[in-house]
Amino acid sequence: MSDVDTLTPVLTKDWGTDRSWTLPVYESRGGYASLKKALTMAQDDIIAAVKDSGLRGRGGAGFPTGMKWSFIPQDNPKPKYLVVNADESEPGTCKDTPLMMASPHVLVEGVIISSFAIRANTAFIYIRGEILHVIRRVQAAVAEAYAAGHLGTNIHGSGYDLDIVVHAGAGAYICGEETALLEGLEGRRGQPRLRPPFPAVAGLYASPTVINNVESIASVPSIIEHGAEWFASMGTEKSKGYGIFSLSGHVTRPGQYEAPLGITLRELIGLSGGMREGHQLKFWTPGGSSTPLLTDEHLDLPLDFEGMAGAGTMLGTRAIQLFDETTCVVRAVLRWTEFYKHESCGKCTPCREGTWWLVQTLAAIERGEGSEADLDLLLDQCENILGRSFCALGDGATSPISSSIQYFRDEYVAHLTHGGCPLDPAASTVWGSSLTRSGA
Amino acid sequence: MSLTTETRAELEQIAARYPQKRSGLLPMLHLVQSVEGRVTPEGIETCAEILEISPAEVSGVATFYTMYKRKPVGDYHVGVCTNTLCAVMGGDEIFAKLKDHLDVGNDETTEEEPGKKSITLEHLECNAACDYAPVMMVNWEFMDNQTPDSAVKVVDDLRAGKEVTSTRGPRICSWREAERVLAGFPDDRVDEGPAAGEASLLGLRIAADRGWTAPSDNASGRTGTEPTTAEGAVEEADTARAETETKQQEAADE
Missing domain, CATH: 3.40.30.10 (Glutaredoxin)
Known part of the structure; x- marks a missing residue:
């Protein structure tokens, strides 16, 4: 596998092309050829190809996509549904948004092939409402696909019918959780459902439903075009293929880098021109704020599911947020904790009450109030949320806290001995210390 | 200000996009905001009537999502x-x-x-x-x-x-x-602006400079490394929660 290039643009390959979002440009670059090929294949062979490729869900958890599809009970007489989770809201995550803005057709083509494979005649793309121009581009792509006969009835004479509904959300992080998303799509408050039953058996309208992330579905056309072996030639033993790595924060050039899974952070930082001049990496999230923090000790770990699990964290959405030594870890963690408190849906007590208490305890420490025993109190609060809340939001809320105490206990203590934050927040801004805080 | 018959017709049109009309509620509330400048009691009543649910149910949804505003929003x-x-x-x-x-x-x-x-x-x-x-x-x-x-x-x-x-x-x-x-009624601005911003293109630009591409069609990696059972898959996946749930499901199936 050493002959695979460091970066492997597949999903991002058209992003620099003029009017890449339009159907003529997408088709001129080979778009919708995979759909035509797929329509000549047996549906189970499409599922088998996706299974064989080793594609694992790109929305965070890394469950095998093809296996998820195979759980749809085909003997169930109810309609089957495909729902695309485009509610990209995990702090740090910014890959699906540029993908849908520049290449909405690769998503639409993926939706058609995937729906055909699972025998769904209606598919939904649930996009967070706060990204207006992205919604425009996806709406237009779907309309163009209908006009070209890629959607609608008897698609290209295959006898297969499919409708796609583009659905705008209305502001709720929790709707990224698949069952809460279904509630939102049914016109209800976005509160997660008890599993089992899993959505594959009883999802949207209590019918068999596959819910996949944008990037997972957008990867399907390339697997159909080039084959499972091609996809598996990239990545590592159990984390196959390519993925978009999103670098943000204190690097010289934050941005999107599409690479085989297993690339290291050292390589990615190198590509992005290093940490900003004169500064060093202090801590980072591998895949959004819900994945435990890592430090500069972890630069050479492979960024794949196994490599991250081995370091006690998760690959998540490859949302790599990098912070240098000017950043106060307590401030960073408090802000994420306030986010989880705000976004907790209120359904279960450990998360609803627990995230409130986490904020109280952390905010006091940040102000320099309390004692070192409060760190143990925080960890105790985390233990009472992790694994005891209804969905993964509560679990995620504990990740930044427990990992930051593990790696930066001294900095927490310094807030207590210093009577507040020992760092100057102005130094961590993009404009650094060149501006005074007088405007604030 | 009262909702016009045109608005009511558009609200019904949104509901009709879905196999079950209640699914239209989120975009319907977006349309109410576009007409009323916020989610008004009258907008709530109208959505409830069309969807044949109670105004309290609509209100419950309107207060859950942060993009819906009860106070008038500016221009x-x-x-x-x-x-x-x-x-x-x-x-x-x-x-x-x-x-x-x-x-x-x-x-x-x-x-x-x-x-x-x-x-x-x-x-x-x-x-x-x-x-x-x-x-x-x-x-x-x-x-x-x-x-x-x-x-x-x-x-x-x-x-x-x-x-x-x-x-x-x-x-x-x-x-x-x-x-x-x-609410699902496109305007004419879709073709304005670029495909992507500069940061989105960084990896692509570096790859082009260095001649890096995805492998050719004949590249071949080892397939079949996937777990064959749901239990095996959730063990490898990044969620202890799914693992527990899958075990519950399997226990229930037996």
């Missing part, structure tokens, strides 16, 4: 991301500067002034543009890589009624017009 909605990464990169300073400059608090609207457009200011959670931090949104269009000064210029231009263009998108429409697009 423009300005949001500043203050989630951790943007906050650290300068979002906190930008938000403080705008509160001071516009003389409003969070989720408040500037006073009506003759000849001036009004602005509702709010701080936001992560808006999926972290590589462009600090990020500001105007009517849910991206204003990337802001500074306190650039943000002040944007709001001053908006208030003065000057045309403002997203740094990675179209000319900015009014908040009500934006809500109409969210």
Whole structure:
């Protein structure tokens, strides 16, 4: 596998092309050829190809996509549904948004092939409402696909019918959780459902439903075009293929880098021109704020599911947020904790009450109030949320806290001995210390 | 102000997009906001009537999602991301500067002034543009890589009624017009703005410079390394929760 290039643009390959979002440009670059090929294949062979490729869900958890599809009970007489989770809201995550803005057709083509494979005649793309121009581009792509006969009835004479509904959300992080998303799509408050039953058996309208992330579905056309072996030639033993790595924060050039899974952070930082001049990496999230923090000790770990699990964290959405030594870890963690408190849906007590208490305890420490025993109190609060809340939001809320105490206990203590934050927040801004805080 | 028959017809049209009409509620509330400037009691009643559910159920939904507003929103909605990464990169300073400059608090609207457009200011959670931090949104269009000064210029231009263009998108429409697009009635701005911003293209540019590409068609990796059972898959997946749930399911199946 050493002959695979460091970066492997597949999903991002058209992003620099003029009017890449339009159907003529997408088709001129080979778009919708995979759909035509797929329509000549047996549906189970499409599922088998996706299974064989080793594609694992790109929305965070890394469950095998093809296996998820195979759980749809085909003997169930109810309609089957495909729902695309485009509610990209995990702090740090910014890959699906540029993908849908520049290449909405690769998503639409993926939706058609995937729906055909699972025998769904209606598919939904649930996009967070706060990204207006992205919604425009996806709406237009779907309309163009209908006009070209890629959607609608008897698609290209295959006898297969499919409708796609583009659905705008209305502001709720929790709707990224698949069952809460279904509630939102049914016109209800976005509160997660008890599993089992899993959505594959009883999802949207209590019918068999596959819910996949944008990037997972957008990867399907390339697997159909080039084959499972091609996809598996990239990545590592159990984390196959390519993925978009999103670098943000204190690097010289934050941005999107599409690479085989297993690339290291050292390589990615190198590509992005290093940490900003004169500064060093202090801590980072591998895949959004819900994945435990890592430090500069972890630069050479492979960024794949196994490599991250081995370091006690998760690959998540490859949302790599990098912070240098000017950043106060307590401030960073408090802000994420306030986010989880705000976004907790209120359904279960450990998360609803627990995230409130986490904020109280952390905010006091940040102000320099309390004692070192409060760190143990925080960890105790985390233990009472992790694994005891209804969905993964509560679990995620504990990740930044427990990992930051593990790696930066001294900095927490310094807030207590210093009577507040020992760092100057102005130094961590993009404009650094060149501006005074007088405007604030 | 009462909902017109046209609006009612459009609300029904939204509901009809779905196999079950209640699914239309989220976009229907976006349409109510585009017409009424907020979610009004009358809008709630009308949605409830069309969907044959109680106004309390509609109200419960309208109060759950943060994009729905019970107070009138200004001509423009300005949001500043203050989630951790943007906050650290300068979002906190930008938000403080705008509160001071516009003389409003969070989720408040500037006073009506003759000849001036009004602005509702709010701080936001992560808006999926972290590589462009600090990020500001105007009517849910991206204003990337802001500074306190650039943000002040944007709001001053908006208030003065000057045309403002997203740094990675179209000319900015009014908040009500934006809500109409969210309700599923497209405007004519889809082809404005670039395919992608500079940060989105960095990896692609480096790959082009160095001749890096995805493997050729005949590349071949080892397949069949996937677990064959759900239990095996959840063990490898990044969620202890799914593992527990799958075991429950299997126990129930037996």
